[in-house]
Amino acid sequence: xxxxxxxxxxxRYRLLCCLGRGNTAVTYQAEDLQMRxxxxxxxxxxRDAEDWQTLELFEGExxxxxxxxxxxxxxxxxxxxxxxxxxxxxCLIRESIEGLSLAELVNSNxxxxxxxxxxxxxxxxxxxxxxxxxxxxxxxxxxxxxNILRTSNGSVYLIDFGAxxxxxxHHSSNLDTFVGTLGYVPxxxxxxxxLAASDLYSLGCVVxxxxxxxxxxxxxTHGFKINFKSTIKVSRDLLAWLEQILEPAIxxxxxxxxxALQTLSKVEFFQSSTEPWRVIxxxxxxxxxxKSQVKPNPTTTDFSKVKNSxxxxxENNTLWxxxxxxxxxxxxxxxxxxxxxxxxxxxxxLQHPIRGNKADLSVxxxxxxxxxxxxxxxxxxxxxGTSFHQFGSELDYKEQ
Numbered sequence: 001x002x003x004x005x006x007x008x009x010x011x012r013y014r015l016l017c018c019l020g021r022g023n024t025a026v027t028y029q030a031e032d033l034q035m036r037x038x039x040x041x042x043x044x045x046x047r048d049a050e051d052w053q054t055l056e057l058f059e060g061e062x063x064x065x066x067x068x069x070x071x072x073x074x075x076x077x078x079x080x081x082x083x084x085x086x087x088x089x090x091c092l093i094r095e096s097i098e099g100l101s102l103a104e105l106v107n108s109n110x111x112x113x114x115x116x117x118x119x120x121x122x123x124x125x126x127x128x129x130x131x132x133x134x135x136x137x138x139x140x141x142x143x144x145x146x147n148i149l150r151t152s153n154g155s156v157y158l159i160d161f162g163a164x165x166x167x168x169x170h171h172s173s174n175l176d177t178f179v180g181t182l183g184y185v186p187x188x189x190x191x192x193x194x195l196a197a198s199d200l201y202s203l204g205c206v207v208x209x210x211x212x213x214x215x216x217x218x219x220x221t222h223g224f225k226i227n228f229k230s231t232i233k234v235s236r237d238l239l240a241w242l243e244q245i246l247e248p249a250i251x252x253x254x255x256x257x258x259x260a261l262q263t264l265s266k267v268e269f270f271q272s273s274t275e276p277w278r279v280i281x282x283x284x285x286x287x288x289x290x291k292s293q294v295k296p297n298p299t300t301t302d303f304s305k306v307k308n309s310x311x312x313x314x315e316n317n318t319l320w321x322x323x324x325x326x327x328x329x330x331x332x333x334x335x336x337x338x339x340x341x342x343x344x345x346x347x348x349x350l351q352h353p354i355r356g357n358k359a360d361l362s363v364x365x366x367x368x369x370x371x372x373x374x375x376x377x378x379x380x381x382x383x384x385g386t387s388f389h390q391f392g393s394e395l396d397y398k399e400q
Contacts, residue, residue: 003043003089008033010080013041013093020146024054025162029096038096039077046088055090061162062092064138070130072123072157097159099151102206106145106213114234117210122264123156124148124203128257131164132196139194140164143202144181145209165194183217187224187248197253200260204245208232224248237267 005028008014013030019040020027030041044058062079075095082089100108102120112120124143131138140147141163149157186201188194205216205226212232220227225248229239241264247253254260335342 003045009041009082009091013039015041022162024049025058030093040074040094040096042092042094044090046090047086057162058090058092061160061164064161064164065092065094068131068138068161070127072127072155073130074157074159094159097149097151097157099149099155099157101146102148102150102210103145105150106210112210114211114238117207118238118264118267119154120148120150120156120210121203121207122261124158124206125257125261125264127156127158128196128199128203129261132199132257137196138164139196140199140202141189141194142181142184143199143206144184145206146181148206183215186250188250195250196256197250200245200254200257201247203260204242207242208246235267238264241267 003009003015003026005015005017009030012034013032015028015030016038017029018026019029025042025044027040027042030039031037032039044055046055049055062076065076066079068076074097076093077095078091078093080091082091105112128140128143131140140158140161142160143158147158147160149159151157184202184205186198189198208214208216208219208226208228211234212228214231216226216228219231226246228242228246232239232242234242241260244263245253245260254263333344335344
């Protein structure tokens, strides 16, 4: 038997297409003829394996995968071996995820905003919290753009646990094979020392890649430290977060995925060197909003104590916005109707379908200054879990 597209493995799995090729393994999308569903099948050939260590790593991946249960890690389904006249194949079956890797996303020229990059990083940190929470901790050791998938609804998955190990296992292992991806490996990993903070460093490299579309290995370095500050334009908070997570010395990085996540969650956006934006309110959550049967009256809200700043009042699925001195662009309320959000502006309204998850819906108000007299104008940005929609941010005051 020869493994090729169209082959039926174990009288059950039909190979449909190749999803990716590594140094020793090939991953296929396959049809489970028994369950009538799609799966991902990773296959290593004994004949093509460089050495027994390759097989030991692959078997270790299967064992690690089988013990994981997290919504952002594809489900382990099966592991088996197939003997043929000329070869032996080792097969790992997992849940199929319909999405693009972060590398594919960048290569397709998809425009990732600073906010969406941070949303991806937060979701990966949640996965790392889970992995590092084992006793001993499970270290992925190969956090890089090809191993992180993003689906069309914004969900993020971590795949490929071929390099994963417990925090202590590599000390007692006979493996001498280097694992990891150049450009995303922390300095200590080259020396055989791997800790939870090693995965954090690799994630920092992924964030740098998403923001710059440039491999971290292509940046200049000073000692082991990546010099990226002069080539990246992000908010001050995110820059500080990146600097800490990319510290070459372990002791100078975040202590845990939890700490890195908490710090990243406090990042304020809309800082720009070309547009003098100032954050007024950031990410006012409209989580789990349901269609309201009550039409609130905005005049009942006491705005008398508010001067020169917007005030928001949440009532069920409606967010009332009070914007004194907001110029011509004056948002009044944001309302969710079924799967559409509607922004009421003066006597007009703007509406857009919610592409992502309503639980991820958030709205931000910013005050934009324009013109030589530095006039101010309130602008509104809505994030629906997948995309960012801005109203008023690119219009001058006459257009508004």
